[in-house]
Amino acid sequence: MSEYLYIKNASQVITVSGSSNKPKVGREMSNIGVIENGSVLIKKDRIVLVGVNQAVEQYVNRLSEPVDVINAAGKVVTPGLIDPHTHIVFAGSREKELEMRLKGAKYIDILKAGGGILSTTAETRQASEQQLISETVPRLDRFLQYGVTTIEAKSGYGLTTMDEWKQLRVAKKLNEIHPIDLVSTFMGAHAVPNEYKENPDDFVQLIINEMLPLVAKEKLAEFCDVFCEEGVFTVEQSKIILVEGKRLGLLPKIHADEIVPFGGAELAAELGAVSADHLLRASEEGILEMAEKGVIAVLLPGTAFFLMAEPANARRMIEAGVAVALSTDRNPGSSPTESLPFIMNLACLTMKMTPEEVLAACTINAAHAINRAHEIGSIEVGKKADVILFDARNYQTLQYNYAVNLVDTVIKNGKVVVKGGVNVAKTEAFH
Numbered sequence: 001m002s003e004y005l006y007i008k009n010a011s012q013v014i015t016v017s018g019s020s021n022k023p024k025v026g027r028e029m030s031n032i033g034v035i036e037n038g039s040v041l042i043k044k045d046r047i048v049l050v051g052v053n054q055a056v057e058q059y060v061n062r063l064s065e066p067v068d069v070i071n072a073a074g075k076v077v078t079p080g081l082i083d084p085h086t087h088i089v090f091a092g093s094r095e096k097e098l099e100m101r102l103k104g105a106k107y108i109d110i111l112k113a114g115g116g117i118l119s120t121t122a123e124t125r126q127a128s129e130q131q132l133i134s135e136t137v138p139r140l141d142r143f144l145q146y147g148v149t150t151i152e153a154k155s156g157y158g159l160t161t162m163d164e165w166k167q168l169r170v171a172k173k174l175n176e177i178h179p180i181d182l183v184s185t186f187m188g189a190h191a192v193p194n195e196y197k198e199n200p201d202d203f204v205q206l207i208i209n210e211m212l213p214l215v216a217k218e219k220l221a222e223f224c225d226v227f228c229e230e231g232v233f234t235v236e237q238s239k240i241i242l243v244e245g246k247r248l249g250l251l252p253k254i255h256a257d258e259i260v261p262f263g264g265a266e267l268a269a270e271l272g273a274v275s276a277d278h279l280l281r282a283s284e285e286g287i288l289e290m291a292e293k294g295v296i297a298v299l300l301p302g303t304a305f306f307l308m309a310e311p312a313n314a315r316r317m318i319e320a321g322v323a324v325a326l327s328t329d330r331n332p333g334s335s336p337t338e339s340l341p342f343i344m345n346l347a348c349l350t351m352k353m354t355p356e357e358v359l360a361a362c363t364i365n366a367a368h369a370i371n372r373a374h375e376i377g378s379i380e381v382g383k384k385a386d387v388i389l390f391d392a393r394n395y396q397t398l399q400y401n402y403a404v405n406l407v408d409t410v411i412k413n414g415k416v417v418v419k420g421g422v423n424v425a426k427t428e429a430f431h
């Protein structure tokens, strides 16, 4: 096998280049670097050249070594898709909640009654590390088949020190055994567990005194997240946790203003959070403050769709200069899907984002939302060779064809892991 992989004659190569230092905002989100009739050359796990066919071919012809060739005629080539917000490590499932919600029950009321996140917590606490791995690998396999090469993974279904630790250790192990890269976030403040219902501040103290120091000491996460929402964690509690997390080196993220306007976007700006996520009910002031402080908005239109709620006001955020990223929010309650391409469709159809903005949001801006923009998120010389070939002649088709999987080939770290839509890198031992 050659060290070189030459992807030639693509209908279009979408580079999304030029924004590795800062996420794309406003009109920059429409500039996605389209090369008509383009090629990409990979050496080992890195991109070494990208350009129009003739230029790359000249270079390849001068190489003395053989190259492996992928004919990308009739295909669109993009950077590997990135999902910056998932709760992928968990046990069990929650189909019953769909029926309850169809009969009028509200997501947050199910949680307040001890279901929702807390029912997944009960199942996750029961599960061994091996069981969690076995339940999560098929989800990762599906992500890969949808063209996703890196995801963020939150804890938050343990809610005891050892169960949070277990979830983060599982994410670490999955990062080692699966082609997808996982970037971990500690989210002990996902819900107040039943045993602390009467004294939620004591649970905040447990997070501060026990969970955060352990996670930081063992370097099990890069970010700290909080579900800042009416009836879950107050703005004050969220601030205490995120400030302490930051002091220990964990960068803040916030589940903000999902159900009611609650000041989450404002808190994200105040703390200089990397991202504020959800934002369905974010205030105008909150949006402006996020723009000023460079907080990325991670929008989750699949969650709004599945909870039958009005999605976030993406157009206002883009107009105000907020960098927007997109994510599945993969979790068992409010967004049971691995299809980032379907989220891309929803972003267009329900939030009126353009195909260009959507691609920027799922590549370079998503990379910034997990602090990886120096490595991934665009097809640029020196970056990791995470590259997708879609069965489409132009990138607009990715948004136009909905709820279908157009992914033909996935290249992760320079290796073909999905070919003809088929996962050829299954993590067999863990199925």
Ligand SMILES: N=CN[C@@H](CCC(=O)O)C(=O)O
Pocket (backbone or CB within 6 Å): 087, 116, 117, 120, 227, 255, 258, 303, 329, 331, 332, 333, 334, 335
């Ligand atoms: N909103 C809070 N957390 C998750 C849902 C988790 C669950 O319902 O299990 C979310 O981002 O949507």
Ligand SMILES: [Zn+2]
Pocket (backbone or CB within 6 Å): 085, 086, 087, 255, 329
């Ligand atoms: Zn979430």
